[in-house]
Amino acid sequence: MDPDKKPHRFTTRLVRAASDADPATGAIAPPIHLSTTFEHGPGGEDLHGFTYIRESNPTQERLQEALANVEGGQSSLVFASGLAAASAFLQAMPQGGHVVVQRDLYHGVKEIVHRFLPRWGMTYTEVDPRSLGEVESAMEPSTCLVWIETPSNPLLQIVDLAAVAQIAHRHGAELMVDGTFASPALQRPLEHGADVVMHSTTKYLGGHSDVQGGALILADDSRHGDDLRDIRKILGGVSSPFNDWLVLRGLRTLGCRMERHGANAMALARWLAEHPKVERVYYPGLPDHPGHDVARRQMSAFGGMVSFTVVGGRQGAVTMASHLRLFSNATSLGGVESLLEHRASSEGPETTTPQNLLRASIGLEDPADLIADLEQALDR
Numbered sequence: 054m055d056p057d058k059k060p061h062r063f064t065t066r067l068v069r070a071a072s073d074a075d076p077a078t079g080a081i082a083p084p085i086h087l088s089t090t091f092e093h094g095p096g097g098e099d100l101h102g103f104t105y106i107r108e109s110n111p112t113q114e115r116l117q118e119a120l121a122n123v124e125g126g127q128s129s130l131v132f133a134s135g136l137a138a139a140s141a142f143l144q145a146m147p148q149g150g151h152v153v154v155q156r157d158l159y160h161g162v163k164e165i166v167h168r169f170l171p172r173w174g175m176t177y178t179e180v181d182p183r184s185l186g187e188v189e190s191a192m193e194p195s196t197c198l199v200w201i202e203t204p205s206n207p208l209l210q211i212v213d214l215a216a217v218a219q220i221a222h223r224h225g226a227e228l229m230v231d232g233t234f235a236s237p238a239l240q241r242p243l244e245h246g247a248d249v250v251m252h253s254t255t256k257y258l259g260g261h262s263d264v265q266g267g268a269l270i271l272a273d274d275s276r277h278g279d280d281l282r283d284i285r286k287i288l289g290g291v292s293s294p295f296n297d298w299l300v301l302r303g304l305r306t307l308g309c310r311m312e313r314h315g316a317n318a319m320a321l322a323r324w325l326a327e328h329p330k331v332e333r334v335y336y337p338g339l340p341d342h343p344g345h346d347v348a349r350r351q352m353s354a355f356g357g358m359v360s361f362t363v364v365g366g367r368q369g370a371v372t373m374a375s376h377l378r379l380f381s382n383a384t385s386l387g388g389v390e391s392l393l394e395h396r397a398s399s400e401g402p403e404t405t406t407p408q409n410l411l412r413a414s415i416g417l418e419d420p421a422d423l424i425a426d427l428e429q430a431l432d433r
């Protein structure tokens with residue numbers, strides 16, 4: 054970018070970051086380069102900046118430039134999935150390192166922590182980072198990383214980013230934030246002191262339930278950038294150019310979509326909170342949510358995810374889910390269509406999620422139709 058030009062405002066960057074016309078053709082929509090290999094000189098000389106698809110490729114570079122721009126990071130790396138991004142970052146940590154992780158965490162990241170950190174010679178402590186004292190007392194001399202998720206999955210816990218970043222840094226550790234639920238449209242953790250942000254781009258960034266991907270955005274590329282690019286190249290968790298292209302396409306409409314997801318979720322959360330068969334609603338936009346004030350400080354809106362518990366225990370929740378007509382019973386989140394899931398069933402026998410909890414990904418439909426669907430299902 055021309056250094057004399059004032060950087061554009063955030064919404065403009067969502068739409069236009071890394072949107073230069075294709076230099077070869079002038080195409081405005083970005084090209085998808087599917088080539089696995091790139092011409093080099095007879096002695097292996099670099100001619101065009103690319104060698105082999107697993108190392109780097111033009112479509113991936115365009116997406117990475119856009120993501121680094123919108124999150125406010127120095128660099129970004131994209132991966133085949135959110136979990137490929139998560140595991141790559143953990144593999145960049147030193148052997149013998151200790152990691153402090155949030156207890157209410159996406160269950161796949163928890164599985165990496167429980168099953169693979171010990172294999173990699175690392176240790177961990179689980180905490181509730183809403184209590185800063187718990188984070189503080191979990192820090193050890195070998196702690197290299199604090200890993201949090203806010204809002205968290207599936208309990209929508211809100212963690213104070215700036216406060217946890219201070220604790221991590223005071224102990225010489227880094228702060229990693231899984232920002233999948235908020236997306237960069239609503240929350241940019243690097244602005245609050247985090248060192249790295251992770252996204253499952255499968256969710257809001259892709260936005261249409263048709264692409265899998267993951268991303269890391271680094272505040273300071275000199276810390277782990279080269280190592281992470283090596284890990285991705287050598288261990289192979291790369292994304293395909295077509296998937297990178299779909300995520301970039303999703304990024305262009307992220308701002309508009311998140312506005313509507315949030316407005317719909319707020320309407321549904323308010324309605325659910327008044328329903329006699331609903332015990333509790335977990336949505337940070339409700340003023341009685343314990344993290345509401347922190348969320349207002351660090352998020353520009355509260356997102357499209359709503360969890361709630363219903364009367365009648367597990368059976369009550371499953372019965373409700375079985376009568377939905379517009380919501381689809383499906384896992385995942387962040388697409389245009391509304392989804393609902395009995396989360397304990399999906400997380401399996403070791404789940405700590407309440408058995409009567411339902412997690413909803415509120416889509417872009419008319420909120421009156423969504424409320425009508427929940428109403429007829431709750432009445433059964």
Ligand SMILES: *Cc1c(COP(=O)(O)O)cnc(C)c1O
Binds near residue numbers: 161202206231267
């Ligand atoms: C889905 C999800 C992941 C994992 O991402 P995949 O793309 O499914 O590998 C990680 N964190 C959160 C919060 C998620 O929702």
